[in-house]
Amino acid sequence: MRAILEFIRHNRYAGLLASLILLALIGPEAQTFSGARIASAVILSLILLSSAVAVSSTKRDRNIALTSAILAASLWFIYNIGGEHTFALNIAIPLVNFIFVAVMAGILLKDVFNGDVTANKLCGALCGYLLIGTAFALLYVTALIADPHCFRFVLSNGAGVTDASTIGRAERFSILLYHSFLTLSTCGYGDIAPLSGPVRSLCWIEAIFGQSYLAILVARLVGLHIVATADSSQKPA
Numbered sequence: 001m002r003a004i005l006e007f008i009r010h011n012r013y014a015g016l017l018a019s020l021i022l023l024a025l026i027g028p029e030a031q032t033f034s035g036a037r038i039a040s041a042v043i044l045s046l047i048l049l050s051s052a053v054a055v056s057s058t059k060r061d062r063n064i065a066l067t068s069a070i071l072a073a074s075l076w077f078i079y080n081i082g083g084e085h086t087f088a089l090n091i092a093i094p095l096v097n098f099i100f101v102a103v104m105a106g107i108l109l110k111d112v113f114n115g116d117v118t119a120n121k122l123c124g125a126l127c128g129y130l131l132i133g134t135a136f137a138l139l140y141v142t143a144l145i146a147d148p149h150c151f152r153f154v155l156s157n158g159a160g161v162t163d164a165s166t167i168g169r170a171e172r173f174s175i176l177l178y179h180s181f182l183t184l185s186t187c188g189y190g191d192i193a194p195l196s197g198p199v200r201s202l203c204w205i206e207a208i209f210g211q212s213y214l215a216i217l218v219a220r221l222v223g224l225h226i227v228a229t230a231d232s233s234q235k236p237a
Contacts, residue, residue: 013108013124016050020130023047023177044097044173045073047134051104054127055111065104072100079169090145094173098138105131113216117224125217129184132213136206137180141173143199150196151179162195184210 023043052069056062079085079093105128112124143150148164153175155161164172179192183206194200 011120011123012054013120013127016047016054016127017123017130019043019046019050020127020134023134024130024181041073041077041079044076044134047131048073048076048097048100048104051101051108051127051131054124055104055107068100072097087145091142094138094141094145098135098142101131101135101138105135113220117221129210129213129217132206132209133181133184134177136184136202136209137173137177139202140176140180140199143196143202144172144176147196147199150194150199151176152193152195154191180206183207186210 023046048069049066052065053062056065075093076097079090085093108124108131109128112121112128115121140151144164149162151162151164153161153164153167161167167175175192182188182192183203186207194203
């Protein structure tokens with residue numbers, strides 16, 4: 001048991017990365033079967049719980065993070081699986097999940113950009129990038145609930161749709177997650193377009209986040225490599 005706990009401690013970002021990759025691979029397919037709502041809720045819940053474990057360095061921090069993650073995951077289950085809710089609750093649930101994911105991403109990135117570069121830190125850096133995309137997707141879901149006409153979606157038959165009320169709740173998150181990562185990587189295909197001013201602002205802010213993150217990450221890795229090379233060259237033969 002001690003060996004397992006030690007392995008988890010040294011590879012604490014692996015579970016989070018696995019959950020985020022699962023979301024990327026299975027999330028879009030969740031729209032195609034009847035259990036789409038459950039699948040969407042389960043995958044995001046895995047990310048919330050994994051991020052809570054990944055960023056916790058002490059038992060106290062872990063307990064607080066896990067409690068917050070369970071609360072956020074429970075609200076997401078209510079949003080996806082429950083019946084009709086009030087407008088305020090529909091807005092609050094994805095917003096609470098956004099706040100949790102954003103805080104977890106901030107704590108994770110603080111750890112990643114400090115100390116020596118290890119395989120676990122590189123894994124954490126990738127997790128940070130994916131968490132940023134997930135956080136923005138939750139913001140887009142919140143915006144779409146507030147204004148169902150803030151996006152234009154191009155369907156597979158080429159028809160354009162500007163009324164999100166025809167799209168299921170589980171499908172919204174999956175579609176907007178796809179849009180979020182395309183925006184984060186500045187690789188847009190034109191099949192989803194923001195129409196309202198606030199959503200357009202979110203899109204360009206996310207694009208800047210994505211490019212800045214990669215630039216800072218590469219600069220950090222190159223800087224540490226230069227320092228390590230200089231230190232090794234100064235050692236006596």
